[in-house]
Amino acid sequence: MIVEVINSKDELESVEPFRVEYLLWGTKMIPKTYGYLGFVPEKGFYLKMICEESEPLRTYENVLDPVYRDSAMEAFFQFEHENGNRRTLPYLNFEVNANGALLAGFGSGRTYRSYFTKEQLPAFGCVALVEEDRWSFEMCIPLEILDGIYGPLNLGVGSRFRCNFYKISETKEIEHYASCFPIRSKIPSFHMPEYFGDVWVGKNMDIPGRFSGDDADGGREAGHYIYFPHTRVNIEESRKDNQEDAFMKIYKAADYNEMSRKAANVIAAQVIMKPDCVLGLATGSTPIGTYERLVEMNQAKDLDFSMVKTVNLDEYKGLPRTNDQSYYYFMHEHLFDKVNIDPENTHLPDGTKEDSEQECAQYEEVIRSLGGVDLQLLGLGHNGHIGFNEPAEVFDKETHCVDLQESTIEANKRFFASADDVPKQAYTMGIGTIMRAKKILVVVSGEDKADIVAKAFFGPVTPAVPASILQMHNDVTIVADAAALSKIPQ
Numbered sequence: 001m002i003v004e005v006i007n008s009k010d011e012l013e014s015v016e017p018f019r020v021e022y023l024l025w026g027t028k029m030i031p032k033t034y035g036y037l038g039f040v041p042e043k044g045f046y047l048k049m050i051c052e053e054s055e056p057l058r059t060y061e062n063v064l065d066p067v068y069r070d071s072a073m074e075a076f077f078q079f080e081h082e083n084g085n086r087r088t089l090p091y092l093n094f095e096v097n098a099n100g101a102l103l104a105g106f107g108s109g110r111t112y113r114s115y116f117t118k119e120q121l122p123a124f125g126c127v128a129l130v131e132e133d134r135w136s137f138e139m140c141i142p143l144e145i146l147d148g149i150y151g152p153l154n155l156g157v158g159s160r161f162r163c164n165f166y167k168i169s170e171t172k173e174i175e176h177y178a179s180c181f182p183i184r185s186k187i188p189s190f191h192m193p194e195y196f197g198d199v200w201v202g203k204n205m206d207i208p209g210r211f212s213g214d215d216a217d218g219g220r221e222a223g224h225y226i227y228f229p230h231t232r233v234n235i236e237e238s239r240k241d242n243q244e245d246a247f248m249k250i251y252k253a254a255d256y257n258e259m260s261r262k263a264a265n266v267i268a269a270q271v272i273m274k275p276d277c278v279l280g281l282a283t284g285s286t287p288i289g290t291y292e293r294l295v296e297m298n299q300a301k302d303l304d305f306s307m308v309k310t311v312n313l314d315e316y317k318g319l320p321r322t323n324d325q326s327y328y329y330f331m332h333e334h335l336f337d338k339v340n341i342d343p344e345n346t347h348l349p350d351g352t353k354e355d356s357e358q359e360c361a362q363y364e365e366v367i368r369s370l371g372g373v374d375l376q377l378l379g380l381g382h383n384g385h386i387g388f389n390e391p392a393e394v395f396d397k398e399t400h401c402v403d404l405q406e407s408t409i410e411a412n413k414r415f416f417a418s419a420d421d422v423p424k425q426a427y428t429m430g431i432g433t434i435m436r437a438k439k440i441l442v443v444v445s446g447e448d449k450a451d452i453v454a455k456a457f458f459g460p461v462t463p464a465v466p467a468s469i470l471q472m473h474n475d476v477t478i479v480a481d482a483a484a485l486s487k488i489p490q
Helices: 009-014 143-150 242-246 256-273 288-299 327-334 356-369 406-415 431-435 447-458 466-472
Strands: 002-005 033-040 044-051 072-078 090-097 102-108 113-115 127-130 135-142 160-170 175-179 197-201 249-253 278-281 309-312 314-316 375-378 400-403 425-428 439-444 476-481
Touching: 009 033, 009 044, 009 135, 033 160, 044 072, 044 143, 090 135, 090 143, 135 143, 249 256, 256 278, 256 288, 256 375, 256 439, 256 476, 288 327, 309 327, 309 356, 314 327, 356 400, 356 425, 431 466, 439 466, 447 466, 447 476
Parallel strands: 002 033, 002 197, 249 476, 278 309, 278 375, 375 439, 439 476
Antiparallel strands: 033 044, 044 135, 072 090, 072 160, 090 102, 102 113, 127 135, 160 175, 160 197, 314 425, 400 425
């Protein structure tokens, strides 16, 4: 795709339009959707998207609203800074409904996103217009914002970047999806840089793998030379979607006991394959059965923990380690004191430390010094929290101190004399820390978790449901009993 150089946004609709016409994930038909993208040197990119849809669904009106529940159009961009490491490059995405409600953020591929604040959003100048038989939006992506994310990009004629554009609607009445560049996957996921197409500013400097027989002017339309950026494989000719193996695996267990056994088998396999692995461990009632199975394996001499290292997700702030409700106490009671693990190889945040910033930074350094987590065990809270990462407006990146929400305090009060005794703060790994684990194992049990399982793993990715970010990880295994899986799509 070629992005033309223009002098101002007034020239935007004079450029060749791109079309959003690749139907995705069972969609049979969408309203005609197309757009214009132009580049103004020293200013940035101007984008306008148009959908020939009368009376579009438009519930949300404010910036940062979750506009994915409306009729919406979305744009993704990914640029390359000096280090050229494409697998870790942030991408930007902008989602807009017919009211002009803009949800905008940036993040590192399959990990987390940070959202632009209300104070930053006016820089994009996003405006929507609803007419009798169509609606549209237009916006600017200033160079200073791109440079702030990537460092100096020095964009100009011949520069290459990646992008994709979508028309989406996910309400009960209407559910349709379409993209500008094709996505060869049967599993919904927009946030995949592998699904972005290559784009050049002004002219095409080099399109590898050109189709034979093209004339000097490009022959087949340049906008439809689509490649996987990392592999340079032509999507239109690709016979295998390698991304199919990157999505979460779900194992259904008959009940809690079978769930615990299956989860313990996953952890045991990790330890057997890599005896000195780093396990990320969780607390709470759900993993107890899993730990019991691991203890049984160890005592039967079938599993050796002598070289294993562990890091725990979280710890209450203010509780001494001798308190029977501290997570330090929990781990020793249910696992550490019952297997042959070296106590020096077990690590938890220290809840007695008052300096939150120092303790969190020190814990991150512990994890880094171990080489990161090989397998992270997670439970799932009723409000979607993982660790103590509570619903929020953004995904927290690293270990931090969090104020616990009332729903979490209520859920944990059964372990204390009363709700008043439940600590109000905790240290927890951040979403970014969790997402850097090489593998993630989630255990869930009970009908009371059925709603959040469906929401977290089959709904949109949003910090309002922290566990939803796991949809973006490339190696997630969910082991859950039948009751917990009772409301997922079949």
